[in-house]
Amino acid sequence: MTTKSKTTLPKTALSILDLSPVSAGASGPQALRNTLDLARLADSLGYVRYWVAEHHNMPAIASSAPDIMIGQIAAVTSAIRVGSGGVMLPNHAPLMVAERFKVLEALYPGRIDLGLGRAPGTDPATSYLLRRRQGISEEDDFIDRFNELMLLETRGFPPGHPFHKVRAMPADVPLPPIFLLGSSDYSAQLAGRIGAPFSFAHHFATFDAGEAMRLYRDNFQPSSRFAEPYAILGTAVVCADTDEEAEILASAADLHFVRRGKGEYLPLASPEEAAAYAYTPEDRARLAQYRTRLTVGGPDKVKARLDALLAETQAQELMVTTMVYSHAARRRSYELLAQLYA
Template sequence: MIPLSILDLSPVPAGGSAAQSLRDSIDLARHADTLGFHRYWLAEHHNLPNIASSAPDIMIGQIAAATRHMRIGSGGVMLPNHAPLTVAERFKVLEALFPGRIDLGLGRAPGTDHITSVALRRRQDVRDEDDFLDRFQELLLLENNGYPKDHPFSSVHAMPNDVALPPIFLLGSSNYSAQLAAQIGAGFAFAHHFAGYDAAAAMRQYREKFQPSQHLQQPLAILATAAVVADTAEEAERLASTIDLNFVRRAKGVYAPLESPEVALAYDYTPIDRERIAKNRERLAVGDPAMVKSRLESLAAETQADEIMITTMVYDHTARKRSYALLAKAFSLTPPHAMPQPQTA
């Protein structure tokens, strides 16, 4: 059976608080840990009223401490926002505290609007061009002590220097990251839940061009997709109406907190709105457990995904937990034996 994982953006519901959404993420992670999910990744977004997840490294530490079985990681750290040395040190610390349970997913986009991205980087050497590759190469050079002896950074070591970086995954929504991940022998996670690029094509390019590395001998492709599961198809459709309204608003540049199904179903959609919803629904699996299981299995077969990562952006936290529980049961997930925790002083 294909492994299932979770991508959590810590959604903020209308009338709720971002602080509670972060606490709900820890609660959901504890729940998922008992269900047999393989990974739990936290996103990085900024200046968005409907998403509370702005500091994945902090949340990774909190959630890793609250769970026992799952791998916990970033989906992802938006590398343009951070100095590579900072990323290396934070994830080495996490790996030291939770050995063998941390993933480092890296994204190419800033995860926000242009002005906010400038505010995030205003003390850095901000350039108009895409400098992701430069930052990524610097991260690898720091990890591998790859700077020449005459380079100023040759004496710089990411601490703790006796801990290796956790496994690296590149995130993408086109073929760029797929090809780069293949070239360096890293894992690859494709954002099918919002990408316009064909997922199967990206996954195929990654596999065809994959070059084994010291960290990964075989390609490891994760497909991130959106799903809503409920006891009945009718209830799932009701819950998914929140996603429909959120998508329509985003298309208009409105990033408001997630509305309840009651508000979403009563919204006065235009014909263009309904066209957008129909198009987005092509990427979304909604229904009872058997329906969603069938849809996800077909998607996995089509894309040759090694793993499916689910994001469920619904209004109600209890309904979100129920959705993952039904999905786990449908796929017969079972939690592994508890991993030993590191000794503390």
């Protein structure tokens, strides 16, 4: 896939990162059904991609098995690309990742993306449970796993190597396009060096998004699949018909952030519960920092903020995640965004 520069894109490419949020009083199955419903809407609105995340042991997030959800989403949509945002490679054997995504690519050719992450997407104990039958290492083995994935795809293991005759099935189907996800300078540079598209997680990163994108482009080396850098900016947005309504909706995200900082992993609170919460001065100081990574408002305010981010990062694509209590409000937020960038 040869990417286009930002200046040649007729409009900003708009995509969705969905964590399948679980609201207080609702259930995990309902959150997953909401994902399917939102994917259908995104498909009809012309969104470019719909990615689902991999998180574990988090009561507010039902998205723990992206490969399964990708198949379900692709089955109920027709045009939108569907992928992982991402598969956390430390949790999985590369051969298993290759085979699962080859199956998806075989069923939905030209519509699947394989986004890879370097982190486990969970706490240390859960990470241990995910990996204990693979061999535990204190070292960051992402590069080793990535190289193994690529060697399986290219049949690059030399004669005599134990894996030389191993083929990921179905063997006559290529892996879908691979994207590297990250939130740091290291991830940005790594994505450039391996010649992969890069998706920067501005919604939780502490590293500057503009600098990350610059490092990515400066370090980009063309690969067999990608001749030019392609940058996706992942960011959190709550958009409503008015600024006031958006602020009410965003209160659930505010409280979720504060609670996570205290080790409290609970479903998304309602605006009423969030309004009644007794924030400490320390909570409010942390929230002020968090709000620099969250865009909240009516269409005009949101458009101005997102346009500034796009200008700063020169990202070719905007991938939005929206964590609010109401599924109807989440649908409306994405409808308004689609209108802004139509």
